[in-house]
Each structure stands twice: as structure tokens, then as C-alpha cells.
Amino acid sequence: MTTPLPHRRAVRIVGLATAAVVGLGGVSAIAPAYADTQSTSDGASASVDDVVVIGNKIHLEGSGWTGGSDPDNGSTIAVKLGEALDTEPADGPVTNPATGESADGFDVWDAIEADADGNFSADIPFPTPDNTSPALDTAWEVGTTHTLRLLTGSMESGDKGRSVLLTFTIGDKVTVSSTTGGRGASADQVTLTPAAASGAFIAGENVTATVDGASATWTIGRGTAATTADHATAADDGSLSGATLVFADGSLRAGAHTVALTGDQGTTFTASVDVLPALTFSALTQGSSGTLSLANLPGGAQITGIDLPGATFTGLPVTAADDGTATVAYQIAAAAELGTQTVTVTQTGPDATYTSSAKISPDNTVVGADKFTITSTKSGDVGAGLYQSAYSAKQKALYVSDTNGLYKLNPDTLAVEESIHDVTQVSDKDGNAGQTTFGIGVDDVNGTVWVTNTRANTVAVYSEDDLTLLKQFTSADTDATVGHGRDVVYDPSTNQVFISSASEGSSGEGYIAVFEGGDNNGDGTPYAHVTNIDTGDRAVFNPVSLTLDAATHTLYSPSLSSDKVAAIDTESGDVKLLTLPGIETDGRGATGIAYHAGRLYVASQNTDELLVADAATGATIKEVPTGTQPVSVDVDPVNKRVYTANFGGTTVTVTDLDGNKVANLPVTRANHVEADGRGNVYVVDKSDDNKVWKITPKAAAPATLKSATPTISGTAKVGHKLTARAGSWTKGAKLAYQWLRNGKTIKGATKASYTPVAADAGQKLSVKVTGSKTGYQTASKTSAAKKVAKGSLSAAKPKISGKAKIGKKLTAKPGKWTAGTKFHYQWFANGTKIKGATKAALKVIKKFKGKKLVVKVTGTKAGYTTLVKASAPTAKVKR
CATH class of the missing domain: 2.60.40 (Immunoglobulin-like)
Structure with a gap:
């Protein structure tokens, strides 16, 4: 194990230009500048x-x-x-x-x-x-x-x-932005966000607000911690932020409105703000059709036109109901341009034109699912808000975070083996209560599970065995806080844990926090914070996800705010920024990254694509349209597949290592993918019915072997050799032969040639050729059958030895016949059959005097036609 990073101050990379967050003037929204x-x-x-x-x-x-x-x-x-x-x-x-x-x-x-x-x-x-x-x-x-x-x-x-x-x-010093709807809000809820730059108000000045002359109530803070008040208070530098004006149930309809901010020490600002209607598309992918739902329109207003490049809207004009809602059907062209497009809505009564934006994403159609085995947990097995998962080879377990719970699953069955349903109800040895869990990573060397407590800006360490909380960092651990911690990676070469600080926005310094995997320095305190690796101003580099090339101990992290990827030496802490030309920075940059064999695979939300890039130079190898809002990516090295989770859509996209698309698998709102190195990939989703999914490619079907129907050459006759002609097969295929009699196997007849035997006479012969080759499906083809005729005996003309003289013996000599032929004899005198003379030898007696003797030899053999051959006659028998 090499020397880990020492406990020290942050490592700073230099030469990075920066941009601050400021308010835009007029009615524009507050946005990163x-x-x-x-x-x-x-x-x-x-x-x-x-x-x-x-x-x-x-x-x-x-x-x-x-x-x-x-x-x-x-x-x-x-x-x-x-x-x-x-x-x-x-x-x-x-x-x-x-x-x-x-x-x-x-x-x-x-x-x-x-x-x-x-x-x-x-x-x-x-x-x-x-x-x-x-x-x-x-x-x-x-x-x-x-x-x-x-x-x-x-x-x-x-x-x-x-x-x-x-x-x-x-x-301007003071701006007001407007949003309609939003996470957890109704479509007709409007939120106005006034913001003031430093020096706009007097320090500590209490600021009240009116909208169109009516007093408005402030909402201070966000989420469950938000409170309401009749005023907001300016900061010490005179700025104003973190307070909003919320209008629910359509109480502030689309159109122009005037906001006045008045401080109790005499400071006053007035600004105009345009409130847009809420536009909700049921689907925005190439080739899709759906319904556009409009909300928060003025009641009775008529929508006369909607323009979105690549889309066709039908049923216009349409009149908004009293509650401000209207619906319009649409169709997105299959070849519609991908990316963010301008949406223009034209209204009469009152006249208005609203301009918004919508992003058209790649086709989300499910394809190739039949090539995979896909299983999932059942409803209720795990909690809501699933975030990430991490596989432990040592434990043979899958660890899953669900923001408020932590689970240890059997990776084969997805059954829950251990769980904490409410992490806030457990404490570490120091009595520190657990915090909600988001990012997760395993350390199989020290037997721990690390999680990021994103909302609390802290981290925690649990036991791999039973999920005991070993260490919960708190806000009091000022040197160990991690702003918006997201991804966790353990590096065995340094025995250190690396955690990305993915704080939203473009202000402040980005960094990756480093912790001991165990008690590295031997001071008796394990898991201590080591240092922060500074990655520069977040406007240029805002680290989000992490991936490790263990062979070269290089940690890679993409930026949420730019086209950069940081390559970090985990031993020295040195940082090198790579530029990825394939990442467009007009919006969010990359959010997911995986390393494999010299390549980086980067999920880009902004362009709905997977970028394949050279890990040494950042050069683009391929850009692959995936699905809506890809956020996570991982590589299955066993099957050589890359999986991309499309959080905003309904699929997980699968490609090969070169970026060629293999499948779109049906998982809605997939948030994270994790490969286990055994050929399986796990996906957690954040749909209404949260599940953990296991995806395994099915064994690829063998390739089809090119084959041909064999033929038989030669005369189909007993004793005559027949030869199988296999025809054209895939090059390199091994061929095996089997001869068949009336379709049944002839034992031992497994060569390319075969000579029919007696048993084949009158029967039908065929040959089956079987081809085999590695990686191909074995194929067999059988020839047409040939009926086998009986064989023909070969024979010589018999000869008679001896003298044709009374008292002498004559002997029949059959000559050379087909091997195995059996002989039968019959003697004749002047053409008349001699009764009983059926042996090869004949004694010449008196009654044969003056007659000529002939012998006929009959040859027989099983499977052959009987053949009779007669000798030449002898001379006349003498005394």
C-alpha cells in the first residue's frame, strides 16, 4: 500500500477563471452569471x-x-x-x-x-x-x-x-424572478423570489413587500424548515436572499405584476415581473404524442397559438377554464431536433405572448428488453427516496440508501438481510444520531459502508456486517463537513475515502474531501478527515460524481458547471483538468461518470447523452443520445456493456463499450446504476413505487452456422462405395458424418464414405452431416435417401480339369468370383442334367461314353443377385 495523502491544508489548482452569482436586471430570473x-x-x-x-x-x-x-x-x-x-x-x-x-x-x-x-x-x-x-x-x-x-x-x-x-x-441591485409549480407544489402555485445585491438595503433593515399594491407574506427558508413572516431582514452587507413570496391556488395568474419592496429605514425598490403559465408536457421525446396541460392562465383567456420546433399542436384555439387550466394535444416528430427549444404561447382576452422553454429528448421507446433478465424488489420492500447503491464483493451484498434508511440486500434475490428504516433513530458510540443518507460507497478492506448526509453537509460510517453506525460526523466537526456531499469512492492503494462536494450553484470553492479508511496515522481515531483537494472555483469546476482507476490510482470527477473532468492522483493529490469538448455547458454539465480501459463514460443531463471520451486527453470518441436527463453511468466489464440511468425518463440505456446502443430497458426515474463485476447491474429508481432492480444480460444466442444439404455420389448398390458431399459450410466448421438406413443410424458408419452391405439391399440409405464451431449453434443436415439395389457378382468361366475317359474323375474349377461367394454345381451330359451330379467332382462312367460333359457353377452371396456360369464342354467321353 502506498503512502496516503498527509493531513494538510487543501491542495489548490491554479489558473482557473471564475464567475460570481449575481442578480439580473428588470424582470429576468436570478441565475448564475x-x-x-x-x-x-x-x-x-x-x-x-x-x-x-x-x-x-x-x-x-x-x-x-x-x-x-x-x-x-x-x-x-x-x-x-x-x-x-x-x-x-x-x-x-x-x-x-x-x-x-x-x-x-x-x-x-x-x-x-x-x-x-x-x-x-x-x-x-x-x-x-x-x-x-x-x-x-x-x-x-x-x-x-x-x-x-x-x-x-x-x-x-x-x-x-x-x-x-x-x-x-x-x-440591477434588486431583481424579482418568478416560477410556477415546482417540486411538491401545485401547477398554479407561483413563487416570486426577490433578490438584492450587497448594498441595496441598510444592514438589518426589515423589508415588507406588496404585489400589485396588496401586502404579501414572506416565506423564509425552504422545505419543512420554512416559516412565514410579514417581513424579511437584510443581511449585514445589505443584501437580501433566501426569502420568497408564495401564491397558491392560482391567486397570482399569468401576466405582468409589480412588486414593491420597502425597508423600515426608508429604502424602497419597485420591479416588474412576468408570471408565466405552467406548461406540463406528458412526454417530450422524439416520436412521442401527448397532452400539454396549461395552468394559471387568466380565466376565459383563449390560447390561439403554440409554437415548439418539431411539434404539431391540434385543437387550437382553446379557452382556459375559470381555474386557469387548458389542455392541447400534440405530436413530436421522430426527427425533431434534440435539446432545449423555445416554446411560444399566444393568448387573447387579454392579449399576451408567453415565452418559455422545453427540452426534446431522445426516443424513450423500450427496445431489447428480451435480451435481459430483469427483476426487482416488491412494493414496500425498501423505503421511498432511493438514491444510490453499492456492491460489496467481500460481503456478497448490495447496500442501498433511501435518504432516511439504509439496506443490506442479497444481490441475487434482492431480499433485505439487514436494514435501518430510520437512520435518525440510531447513534454512534459517541451518541451522535444518524443523519439522512444519500451517496453510498463500500470499503471491503476495513469492512465499512460510507454514506453522505447531503442535507446535513456531513458523512457517516456504518459496519458492513450489521449496519451498526460506527461514526456520525456532525456540524461540530467543522474540518470534516462536506458541502452537499454526493459520491463516495474508496481507494485501497491509499486506504482513503474520497467524497465529492457537489454544492449547487456556481459560487465558492469546489473540493473533494479525503478521509482515513481506518486509523491510517495510528492516533487511535479511525475515519479522520485528512484534507480537502481543492478543485477551484465552482463556476469553472463543481465536482459531482466520482470514479476510480485503481490500477493508476487516478480518481476522475466531472463538473456540474463546465466541460471539465478532474483527474486526481489519489497518492499526491495533484489535480489535472481535462476539457471534454463533447460536454455542452449551456446548463448543467455532467452528473455521472465511469472509467474503463482508458475511457471515460460520462452522463450529460444537458444534452441527454452518454459521452465516450479518452481518459488521457478528454477527446470525444462518441456521443450517444440516451434518454431524458441521464444522471448516472456504470460499466459492466464482464459483458462489456455500459448502463446509463435516465432520471427524467422511463428507461435505462445500454450500449457496448464503443457507444453502440444495445437496448432501452423499462425503469422509470432511474437515479443510479451500479455494476457488481459479476455481470449484473443494479438500478435504484425514484418513481412513485420505489424499487431496486437487478439487470443481467441473457446468454447470447450462438451464431447461425452456414450449412448445406449433403448429397450422395456413387451407385446405390451393395458392394459399391458411396461418398457424402457436404456442400458449403461456415469456414472452419468441423463436420461429422452418420449414415442412415431407412432413417435409422447404421452403427459404425461415421465416415464420409460408406459401402452398402447385404443388409442395405432393398433399403433406403441417407447421410446426416453435423457441423460444429465454437461460438456457433451446431447444425445438422440430412441428404435425400437412395434405394440400394442388390450387388452383382463378378465371376470367371468355370473350367473342368481331368480326362473325359471312363473311370476317370473330372473336377470343376469355378475360377475367381466375388469374395465370399458360395458355389453350387450341376453337371450335364450332352445338355441333359445328370441326376445327383451336384458336387465339384464327377466320376466318368460308361453311360457317358460318347457324350460331352459340362458343369454349371451357381454363385450366391447375401445381398447379391445369383449368377450361373457354365464351363466349356469336354471332348466326347472315351472308353
């Missing part, structure tokens, strides 16, 4: 948030800015306002960080010094007419677009000349 990143010809790059909040500092980051005369620092970067040097000219009270002198003479707004590696992260002032000289002609307003020019070469001697232009839009 992606960064505008630009690069110079020599590879230096810089980025700025796409949206900069009015009045707030402008955040810049960059990498590759090396140069200058100071070996301890990189380039000194001048920041100018405007696209050209004479556009929005202004300078500020800045100092050249390289020289310590005033930079006013350079006509720059600010200056930044990169570190020795060429990286920088800086916040520069927001320019206004009051703080610029010469003053800006007009203040930067919400919705306007501006640029910053970053330059090197003039601020520091010996520095390299570079230039990039960054573009951004000004966003």
Missing part, C-alpha cells in the same frame, strides 16, 4: 462576470499573465474603460503595483499585479461620473453593455505586450 473569458495569443486569459451589479465592484480573474522584471510576481496589468483607448477615457486614484508610483499618467482606471504563476483575482471599483477623471459623460445604467480593456507591457519594464477585451452587462 457566466463569465466572459478572453485569451491572448500566448495563452493568457482573463474573465469578468457577464452581469455586473450596478454600483458593486467588478470582479476580474485571469491566468497565464507571466512577465515583467520581478521574479516574485507576474505581469502588471492596466485596466482601461472602453473598447478603444479613447472610449470612456477615465483614470482613478490607482498606484502602479509594480513601481508603487501613481498610475494616473497612464490613463488607466485600475492596475492589477499577477502572482509569480501569472494568476490574479481582483475587484476593481465601479466607475461613475463622480469618481472618474475626466468624468464619464453618463452613468452606467442597468441593461447597458460596457467593456474593459486589459493591457500589459507599458506598466512594467521588460513585460510582454498583451491585450484582451472583456464585455459585460449592468444588472
Whole structure:
């Protein structure tokens, strides 16, 4: 076992551009602000948030800015306002960080010094007419677009000349976004989310809200912990977040609404927000048909048009009922373009146009299920909210988490062997109560099961044997908390456990937490937190799932927020970022990953596909459309199959290792797949009837052997050789022969040739040829039958030896006949049969005097036609 990572501070990778989360202006929704990143010809790059909040500092980051005369620092970067040097000219009270002198003479707004590696992260002032000289002609307003020019070469001697232009839009301090429906909510429930950037309100100011002039109640927090109040309180920096305005039962219908936020210390903001109707498609896959359900429309409004590329809607116009609902039938074309499309709904009475989006996913039709054996737990065997599973080769058990329970299943029968139905009711040896379980991984070396307590930002360790809670980390273990912990992987080469921190959003630092598998450092405390491997700003890299190449002790993790995959050396903690061109980043990136034989298999929710990529370079090998919202992937190395769980659909997609689709298997809302290395794969689903599924490929049917009907050459006659002609068979096939008499096997007749015997006379002969070859199904073909005639005896003309003289003996010599022929004799005198003269020898007596003697030899043999041959006559018998 190699040396594990030491207990130390986080390992930091550098050179990553970042973007912050800010509010967008006007009626736009709050969303992650992606960064505008630009690069110079020599590879230096810089980025700025796409949206900069009015009045707030402008955040810049960059990498590759090396140069200058100071070996301890990189380039000194001048920041100018405007696209050209004479556009929005202004300078500020800045100092050249390289020289310590005033930079006013350079006509720059600010200056930044990169570190020795060429990286920088800086916040520069927001320019206004009051703080610029010469003053800006007009203040930067919400919705306007501006640029910053970053330059090197003039601020520091010996520095390299570079230039990039960054573009951004000004966003408002306060924004309001709107959502309709949502998880656990009715379709006509509307949630308004006001958000204020830092400095919008006074610290601690109590903020009340009105919507269209009517007072609204705040909902503070989320889920079961949410409370209601008549006001929300601004944070210490004057920002406002985490509070919403909820309108249930269609009380805030689709259309434009005005939201006013008033602080008790005199701060007031007013914003408009567009509330959209809720659109629910029963299916959005290629070739599907279904019903679009609209909710929260103004009662009596008429929907006159709906446009979605690739879809045809029928039955329009349709009038909304008083409760704001309407339905429209549709058909999605089989060749509809995949991905997110714009949906436009046109309404009259009142007139309105609503714009939303919908994603068309690959065809979810079940195919190839007959090639697999699929079984599952019964309803109620396991709890609701199934999340992940992990197979233990040592225990021959499958461990399953269901958010509030933990199960140990027999992997063959799926019977529950051990379980904890409510993990909060068990405690570890220190009295710490268990927390809800999500991600799960097994450590067969130390006999433990690790789980992530995602909601509590902690982890826990259970016994593989009986699910005893061995260690429950709590929020008090500040160095061991894992923000939104998701996947767990144990590395036997370091005896360490790696856990991804998949915190949602694009702010903060991403990392992978590392724990001892046992008591690695011998301090008497097992499972201790070792370190966090820092993967950089979450806007660029937000680690989500994990997979391990044990042979090279390399841990791979894809990013939820970009097209990157981290390749982490589990021994040193070194991080290398690979770019996967096949991952589109307009939305969620990858959420599932598996490694096998030098390849990465990545599930991408954004594009509904499985990406096959080179694990060394990230180069795309193949992109495979799977199903709706694929979230998890694993490789079955035994059958060389890849399984992808399509969480948003009704299938698990199966491909071969090269990405060729084999099947779509029927599992609804599959959340996780786990291969056991024995040829089986386990799937947990989050459907209404949660189940654990076992999937095993059926043995492949042997290939069909090319065969031909044999023929028989030769004369079908006893004693004449017959030969079987097999015909054309698959190359390399081994052929066996069996001759048949009247369809029944002739014992010992197993060669390609056969000579009919007496028993075959008058019978029908055929030959059966059987072909066999590894990997092929054995095939047999039988020839047409031939009736066998009797054989023909070969014979010589008999001869008579001796003298034809009275008193002498004559002997018949039959000559050469067919072997095995039996002879019968008959003597004649002048053509008259001599009574009793039926032996080969004949004594010549007086009555034969003057007569000529002849002998006839009759040959007989079973299966042959009888043959008679007569000798030549003797001379006349003399005295």
C-alpha cells in the first residue's frame, strides 16, 4: 500500500477563471452569471462576470499573465474603460503595483499585479461620473453593455505586450424572478423570489413587500424548515436572499405584476415581473404524442397559438377554464431536433405572448428488453427516496440508501438481510444520531459502508456486517463537513475515502474531501478527515460524481458547471483538468461518470447523452443520445456493456463499450446504476413505487452456422462405395458424418464414405452431416435417401480339369468370383442334367461314353443377385 495523502491544508489548482452569482436586471430570473473569458495569443486569459451589479465592484480573474522584471510576481496589468483607448477615457486614484508610483499618467482606471504563476483575482471599483477623471459623460445604467480593456507591457519594464477585451452587462441591485409549480407544489402555485445585491438595503433593515399594491407574506427558508413572516431582514452587507413570496391556488395568474419592496429605514425598490403559465408536457421525446396541460392562465383567456420546433399542436384555439387550466394535444416528430427549444404561447382576452422553454429528448421507446433478465424488489420492500447503491464483493451484498434508511440486500434475490428504516433513530458510540443518507460507497478492506448526509453537509460510517453506525460526523466537526456531499469512492492503494462536494450553484470553492479508511496515522481515531483537494472555483469546476482507476490510482470527477473532468492522483493529490469538448455547458454539465480501459463514460443531463471520451486527453470518441436527463453511468466489464440511468425518463440505456446502443430497458426515474463485476447491474429508481432492480444480460444466442444439404455420389448398390458431399459450410466448421438406413443410424458408419452391405439391399440409405464451431449453434443436415439395389457378382468361366475317359474323375474349377461367394454345381451330359451330379467332382462312367460333359457353377452371396456360369464342354467321353 502506498503512502496516503498527509493531513494538510487543501491542495489548490491554479489558473482557473471564475464567475460570481449575481442578480439580473428588470424582470429576468436570478441565475448564475457566466463569465466572459478572453485569451491572448500566448495563452493568457482573463474573465469578468457577464452581469455586473450596478454600483458593486467588478470582479476580474485571469491566468497565464507571466512577465515583467520581478521574479516574485507576474505581469502588471492596466485596466482601461472602453473598447478603444479613447472610449470612456477615465483614470482613478490607482498606484502602479509594480513601481508603487501613481498610475494616473497612464490613463488607466485600475492596475492589477499577477502572482509569480501569472494568476490574479481582483475587484476593481465601479466607475461613475463622480469618481472618474475626466468624468464619464453618463452613468452606467442597468441593461447597458460596457467593456474593459486589459493591457500589459507599458506598466512594467521588460513585460510582454498583451491585450484582451472583456464585455459585460449592468444588472440591477434588486431583481424579482418568478416560477410556477415546482417540486411538491401545485401547477398554479407561483413563487416570486426577490433578490438584492450587497448594498441595496441598510444592514438589518426589515423589508415588507406588496404585489400589485396588496401586502404579501414572506416565506423564509425552504422545505419543512420554512416559516412565514410579514417581513424579511437584510443581511449585514445589505443584501437580501433566501426569502420568497408564495401564491397558491392560482391567486397570482399569468401576466405582468409589480412588486414593491420597502425597508423600515426608508429604502424602497419597485420591479416588474412576468408570471408565466405552467406548461406540463406528458412526454417530450422524439416520436412521442401527448397532452400539454396549461395552468394559471387568466380565466376565459383563449390560447390561439403554440409554437415548439418539431411539434404539431391540434385543437387550437382553446379557452382556459375559470381555474386557469387548458389542455392541447400534440405530436413530436421522430426527427425533431434534440435539446432545449423555445416554446411560444399566444393568448387573447387579454392579449399576451408567453415565452418559455422545453427540452426534446431522445426516443424513450423500450427496445431489447428480451435480451435481459430483469427483476426487482416488491412494493414496500425498501423505503421511498432511493438514491444510490453499492456492491460489496467481500460481503456478497448490495447496500442501498433511501435518504432516511439504509439496506443490506442479497444481490441475487434482492431480499433485505439487514436494514435501518430510520437512520435518525440510531447513534454512534459517541451518541451522535444518524443523519439522512444519500451517496453510498463500500470499503471491503476495513469492512465499512460510507454514506453522505447531503442535507446535513456531513458523512457517516456504518459496519458492513450489521449496519451498526460506527461514526456520525456532525456540524461540530467543522474540518470534516462536506458541502452537499454526493459520491463516495474508496481507494485501497491509499486506504482513503474520497467524497465529492457537489454544492449547487456556481459560487465558492469546489473540493473533494479525503478521509482515513481506518486509523491510517495510528492516533487511535479511525475515519479522520485528512484534507480537502481543492478543485477551484465552482463556476469553472463543481465536482459531482466520482470514479476510480485503481490500477493508476487516478480518481476522475466531472463538473456540474463546465466541460471539465478532474483527474486526481489519489497518492499526491495533484489535480489535472481535462476539457471534454463533447460536454455542452449551456446548463448543467455532467452528473455521472465511469472509467474503463482508458475511457471515460460520462452522463450529460444537458444534452441527454452518454459521452465516450479518452481518459488521457478528454477527446470525444462518441456521443450517444440516451434518454431524458441521464444522471448516472456504470460499466459492466464482464459483458462489456455500459448502463446509463435516465432520471427524467422511463428507461435505462445500454450500449457496448464503443457507444453502440444495445437496448432501452423499462425503469422509470432511474437515479443510479451500479455494476457488481459479476455481470449484473443494479438500478435504484425514484418513481412513485420505489424499487431496486437487478439487470443481467441473457446468454447470447450462438451464431447461425452456414450449412448445406449433403448429397450422395456413387451407385446405390451393395458392394459399391458411396461418398457424402457436404456442400458449403461456415469456414472452419468441423463436420461429422452418420449414415442412415431407412432413417435409422447404421452403427459404425461415421465416415464420409460408406459401402452398402447385404443388409442395405432393398433399403433406403441417407447421410446426416453435423457441423460444429465454437461460438456457433451446431447444425445438422440430412441428404435425400437412395434405394440400394442388390450387388452383382463378378465371376470367371468355370473350367473342368481331368480326362473325359471312363473311370476317370473330372473336377470343376469355378475360377475367381466375388469374395465370399458360395458355389453350387450341376453337371450335364450332352445338355441333359445328370441326376445327383451336384458336387465339384464327377466320376466318368460308361453311360457317358460318347457324350460331352459340362458343369454349371451357381454363385450366391447375401445381398447379391445369383449368377450361373457354365464351363466349356469336354471332348466326347472315351472308353
